[in-house]
Amino acid sequence: MQLQDKYRIAVLSAYALALHGIENLVPTPIPWLRLGLANIVTLVALVLFGFRTAMMVTMIRVILASLFTGTFLGPSFVMSFGGGLTSTAAMGLTYRMSRGLFGPIGLSLVGAFFHNMAQLVLAYILFIQRIEAMYIITPVIVLLGTLTGVANGAVSGLLIKKLLKKEDDRIQNDIANERQSQ
Amino acid sequence: MKTVIRNTTVADKLLFLFMITASLAGIFISRAAMPQGGEVVVEINGKKAYAFALDEDRIFAVPGPCGDTVIEIKNKKARVKEAHCPNRLCEKQGWISKGVIVCLPNRIVVSVGGRSANSSKEVDAITG
Numbered sequence: 097m098q099l100q101d102k103y104r105i106a107v108l109s110a111y112a113l114a115l116h117g118i119e120n121l122v123p124t125p126i127p128w129l130r131l132g133l134a135n136i137v138t139l140v141a142l143v144l145f146g147f148r149t150a151m152m153v154t155m156i157r158v159i160l161a162s163l164f165t166g167t168f169l170g171p172s173f174v175m176s177f178g179g180g181l182t183s184t185a186a187m188g189l190t191y192r193m194s195r196g197l198f199g200p201i202g203l204s205l206v207g208a209f210f211h212n213m214a215q216l217v218l219a220y221i222l223f224i225q226r227i228e229a230m231y232i233i234t235p236v237i238v239l240l241g242t243l244t245g246v247a248n249g250a251v252s253g254l255l256i257k258k259l260l261k262k263e264d265d266r267i268q269n270d271i272a273n274e275r276q277s278q
Numbered sequence: 279m280k281t282v283i284r285n286t287t288v289a290d291k292l293l294f295l296f297m298i299t300a301s302l303a304g305i306f307i308s309r310a311a312m313p314q315g316g317e318v319v320v321e322i323n324g325k326k327a328y329a330f331a332l333d334e335d336r337i338f339a340v341p342g343p344c345g346d347t348v349i350e351i352k353n354k355k356a357r358v359k360e361a362h363c364p365n366r367l368c369e370k371q372g373w374i375s376k377g378v379i380v381c382l383p384n385r386i387v388v389s390v391g392g393r394s395a396n397s398s399k400e401v402d403a404i405t406g
Contacts, residue, residue, distance in 0.1 A: 130405070167405075175405060197287065200285065201290045232309075235308060238301040239297075242294065253282055253285040254281060
């Protein structure tokens with residue numbers, strides 16, 4: 097792994113961690129509804145820097161966040177970890193398999209859906225163990241996840257576009273500078 | 279906003295529409311499949327004596343130390359229609375759609391609650 101990659105992962109993880117923390121402070125109408133803002137960073141990392149960076153960033157974010165809140169290896173950590181792992185893997189696979197088919201919003205939707213499903217399965221195993229409760233709660237959670245997923249995807253799309261443009265400008269500038277010095 | 283819309287591919291839109299319709303359909307299907315309202319359970323002396331579905335209207339009498347207590351189920355609500363205890367607090371409580379009516383002199387507890395009502399309270403926290 098190159099040094100630049102390490103810096104990138106560190107910075108992205110810091111952003112993801114900050115969003116993860118802020119999201120805990122935002123009041124939501126339903127207590128267990130979360131916006132999944134940290135997924136924005138995962139998505140940007142996936143599109144700009146590849147699957148491995150995205151996975152690293154997600155893992156670091158989940159583990160550090162649980163260490164800070166004192167839930168490391170607890171049930172909520174297991175749910176968080178499982179959700180992050182599954183959604184990042186699903187987004188990475190979708191992105192690789194269907195290059196160009198899905199934009200950031202589509203990827204975000206896939207991520208949100210798999211995050212929800214993983215968490216529902218884990219919640220069923222860990223806490224609820226009543227299948228009829230899952231039947232009622234699953235569509236509601238998937239609906240909410242779709243809505244937040246679209247919002248996150250839109251933000252990610254804007255961010256990716258902006259970052260790509262910046263990178264483009266930088267390269268253009270570099271070329272121009274080189275020409276001038278020659 | 280414009281950039282967002284321009285960035286969305288056809289597959290994105292289809293996926294979004296599919297997710298919304300599927301989850302909405304899921305909500306309605308699960309609502310329809312689950313028994314609504316639940317049941318009325320009458321306990322005498324702490325033992326379950328009767329259980330009736332809440333969506334069937336009926337009037338029935340339960341014997342007790344102070345005479346028969348008449349319980350009525352109507353419009354998915356239950357009440358104690360007639361009691362012969364001194365205070366008649368149970369009668370004054372009126373119609374309930376959830377919770378309990380207690381008649382201490384007669385040692386009768388009428389509780390209204392469904393399995394679906396209990397199960398939706400099951401999830402305390404999902405954190406991600």
